[in-house]
Amino acid sequence: MTEQEIYADLTAEFGDKIIEFVVEETLNPTVVVKADSLADICTYLKDTEALQFDSLMNLAGHDSDGVSDLSVIYHFHSTFLDHYITLKIFTPREDSTVDSVANIYRTADWHEREAWDLYGIKFNGHPDLKRILLEEDWEGHPLKKDYVAAEFYRGMRIAKVK
Amino acid sequence: MGALNHKFNENILITSLDKLLNWSRSGSEWYFQFGLACCAIEMMSAAAARHDLERFGAMPRSSPRQADVMIVAGTVTLKMATRVKRLYEQMAEPKYVISMGSCANSGGPYWQHGYHVLKGVDQIIPVDVYIPGCPPRPEALIEGLLHLQKKMREEPRLAKKEGQE
Numbered sequence: 437m438t439e440q441e442i443y444a445d446l447t448a449e450f451g452d453k454i455i456e457f458v459v460e461e462t463l464n465p466t467v468v469v470k471a472d473s474l475a476d477i478c479t480y481l482k483d484t485e486a487l488q489f490d491s492l493m494n495l496a497g498h499d500s501d502g503v504s505d506l507s508v509i510y511h512f513h514s515t516f517l518d519h520y521i522t523l524k525i526f527t528p529r530e531d532s533t534v535d536s537v538a539n540i541y542r543t544a545d546w547h548e549r550e551a552w553d554l555y556g557i558k559f560n561g562h563p564d565l566k567r568i569l570l571e572e573d574w575e576g577h578p579l580k581k582d583y584v585a586a587e588f589y590r591g592m593r594i595a596k597v598k
Numbered sequence: 599m600g601a602l603n604h605k606f607n608e609n610i611l612i613t614s615l616d617k618l619l620n621w622s623r624s625g626s627e628w629y630f631q632f633g634l635a636c637c638a639i640e641m642m643s644a645a646a647a648r649h650d651l652e653r654f655g656a657m658p659r660s661s662p663r664q665a666d667v668m669i670v671a672g673t674v675t676l677k678m679a680t681r682v683k684r685l686y687e688q689m690a691e692p693k694y695v696i697s698m699g700s701c702a703n704s705g706g707p708y709w710q711h712g713y714h715v716l717k718g719v720d721q722i723i724p725v726d727v728y729i730p731g732c733p734p735r736p737e738a739l740i741e742g743l744l745h746l747q748k749k750m751r752e753e754p755r756l757a758k759k760e761g762q763e
């Protein structure tokens with residue numbers, strides 16, 4: 437199926453939970469969906485005979501400008517039918533929570549921890565949501581564009597030495 | 599003297615114990631493998647057949663307790679920095695540190711915006727030799743090791759150090 441057809445299929449199934457279909461030259465065609473129905477949509481993508489998206493290739497947090505909402509982007513691939521789709525959801529900058537899909541796609545487990553670590557997006561129902569790259573006692577979520585690096589970490593200087 | 603005649607000239611060497619110890623020590627710079635990023639690839643290549651670090655008696659060790667030199671080859675993240683320090687503390691005296699590449703020297707490409715990078719490993723452990731480059735070629739690492747050998751040879755070991763009673 438082409439991305440256009442998959443989008444049509446999702447709209448037929450989920451109606452107004454599907455917000456829009458974005459096609460930009462350099463990006464994969466992306467379906468923007470409502471965050472609260474994400475888990476349902478993922479289950480549908482995985483279990484439907486005509487779609488069979490068995491692989492979540494990637495899951496990434498994203499902060500476009502440091503002011504507007506954060507987003508989470510999901511890249512799916514069906515290894516049986518060899519087609520692709522990208523989903524995107526938006527979530528507020530502060531105290532954002534998104535439903536975890538780790539129980540649907542195991543890939544999501546570590547990727548969601550990464551998005552939590554670097555963007556501060558919490559994933560509801562994640563089996564073990566803790567930092568994956570930075571130390572447990574790290575403060576803040578550094579890939580958010582409004583992040584300001586601390587001067588010291590455990591007595592070690594972070595700012596450049598003048 | 600009979601049987602011992604003519605034997606001494608060839609087989610006896612007079613030196614100071616200091617020099618002997620330093621000579622033997624500098625000829626066996628066993629280094630602690632410390633590949634942290636891309637620079638480690640050059641360190642591996644320096645140890646491999648073409649550049650063959652073992653010509654200089656430098657041999658990689660995987661345990662700090664068996665190593666004389668720590669070659670910090672790569673980006674020292676703040677998370678790793680605490681481990682670097684601990685491993686340095688576990689090495690037996692006398693111990694030396696070679697800081698290999700811009701990252702270990704000063705933060706390298708992350709010197710300005712790297713929120714997660716230590717801007718120079720010399721902030722947490724004393725460094726003996728700095729090797730510039732991003733990454734330094736194996737020849738540069740070899741030169742660094744030879745400089746360290748020179749430094750080792752010149753150190754007083756048993757003789758009283760200056761200023762000591």
Ligand code: SF4
Pocket residue numbers: 635636637638671672673698699700701702706707731732733734
């Ligand atoms: S100095 Fe350059 S080559 Fe070496 S670890 Fe840093 S970035 Fe990599």
